[in-house]
Amino acid sequence: MSAYVIDSELFRDQFGTQVMRDIFSDQTTVQRWLDVEAALAKVQSDMGIIPESAAQEIIRQSRVENIDLAKLKAEMDRTSHPIVPLLRAMKQVCSGDAGEYIHWGATTQDIMDTGTILQVRDALDAIESSYRELYANTRELARKYRDQVMVGRSHGQQALPITFGFKAAGWTEELRRNFQRLRQMRERVLVGQFSGAVGTLAALGESGVEVQERLFKELGLGCPVITWHTSRDSMAELICVMAIACGTAGKIAHEIFSLQKTETAELEEPFATGKVGSSTMPHKRNPPICEGVIAVNRIVKSTVTLAIEGIVADHERDKVVLQSEREYVGKVFNLTHAAIKKMAFVTGGLSVRTQNMERNLFTQQGLLMSESVMMGLSEALGRQEAHEILYQICMQVFEKQTPLKDALMQNHEIAERLSESEIDQMLSPHAYIGHATTFVDKVLAQSLDE
Known part of the structure; x- marks a missing residue:
């Protein structure tokens, strides 16, 4: 065990x-x-x-x-x-x-810190490679489902129509920003440590600085302006950026987890015969990969506080901070890499239930399109008055579970101003996605290496 x-x-x-x-x-x-x-x-x-x-x-x-x-x-x-x-x-x-x-002329922390940074460099290479795969997958989802209309939700409730491509494009752009963070922090994090007992390189006399500069050129690391024995801000930045990178993987996992719920059923993580959802309920098709990634994200996030705490270190050397880093650096990289790799797998084989996306557009019998009707009516009545009228109608429709169109047609203030064909147009989810596809195209025009 x-x-x-x-x-x-x-x-x-x-x-x-x-x-x-x-x-x-x-x-x-x-x-x-x-x-x-x-x-x-x-x-x-x-x-x-x-x-x-x-x-x-x-x-x-x-x-x-x-x-x-x-x-x-x-x-x-x-x-x-x-x-x-x-x-x-x-x-x-x-x-x-x-x-x-x-x-x-070295001290113990010089060797251990620089050794850790060499490991971090290798680990960042692996993280970035997997991040590219995840980015490519979400980008392809954005491209493929650019025009697939689905319900957009706020506060967990149906709000307005979007496209699934628009949602995937949001993931893609967040991943791109995270990739930039990973690349940009290298200059600050991949810096060696060789400073001697208290950071002055006294043991090497006049040759100390030259040895330091040559050593890090040999190792391919940045050379510090001054010792960072007890300046652990770069290590804190490393963990914070890793937590953000892992957080986006967790966010995508949570979204898929939510949209895989039976009543919604718009997405499903990859399924293959033999994958078991329950030891007692044979029908279950659970999202265990996404659940695991969400859990991993929580663990990584909890480590950020410990990394920030390490910035407050004692005098010129502090082993307490180093012992803390020894515990969490490798752990955070393991957890984050696992999360990214798993989400690359999930997004690469994601089941997109377009028929359910279409079905869910109409589950509230038109309420999804209340803003569209309100804005159309605002031209005649003013926005606030239109909102008040639509609010009263929508609340009644919600409670009675009747079609919004029927209620609109029965209201004389609306019927006098809007024709049935105009109401039908306003109640069409596919005609009210705004600039969703434009934003998808803007995301697709970007790349990781720009």
Whole structure:
């Protein structure tokens, strides 16, 4: 039995992905620490700070396969320190005195922070790839159903006609904005950490800044203007943007979940024979994927507060904040990637029940079109007077469940001003979608890379 769902043999693929589990695994974490140590050794060798032979040996041995992770864990427990045991293990595998030159001028947080950022970079690449797939799917839904009229709802109630393409276009544009956020924050988030004990690089003397700059060029990361040991705003931004990205996946999932309800039945997440809705009710066709994504979104959202809390850190170093990040960074990426991947699957195979969309346009027997009638009548009576008349009629029609057209024709103030054909036109949902299709076209004219 697993202590947390991401690692559960049974539930892990509902709350994470293999890609993210690999990126944030113990093996990859240690390898990224070693990658930083190897890059540091190379740069310092090139600058003549440490012997070239030592650097070559450090680089050669900086492979996680050379580290006994069980022994490393035991030493971490014994020393209450993550990096010193790794340095001791590397000293043992490096020939000669090469191990004496590893970690030259660095501090533990430099290695761990930069290692985490390397993992985050890989994780963002995976997130963006899956986001492209989700975006492409919703964009195709917007294109395909550009003209498919359906009920637009506000406060959970029927409001006015829209098109399903218009709804899908709204998802698409939100995804595009999120993709921009993901790309734009890279400049602020993918920044390395190499500053020494309190951020001054004192241990390296005059060469400190040059080592720092060369190290991050070697690793392909941004170079900080000043240490961010206790400036965790970029990590907070990372989690906030991830929560927004996951939130849009959750929003689409919730919309599909709502529109799959039996009484509405306009959408349905992909179904295949063998998918079971209930252990006791054989007829059930539930939306478990969407439900899972909604749940995942709630968990990710709850982590934002913890990330923001980390901005308030103590003096020049604060392990409390680092321990918090160790818990939630990999978790948030797993959850978010799972949500995006699942919604890419759902939107790629979404069942769109156009016949039910058409049916639901008329379930209230014309009440959906009250605004259309009111605006038509406003030209003769004024808007407020028209609203008062329509309000009284609509409330009676709602209670009696009778056709709105009949009530309109029986009202002498309306019958004197509007012909039956005019009323029929005003009560046509397909003739009252405004600029819905224009907005779809505007969304379709955009792309992720603009």
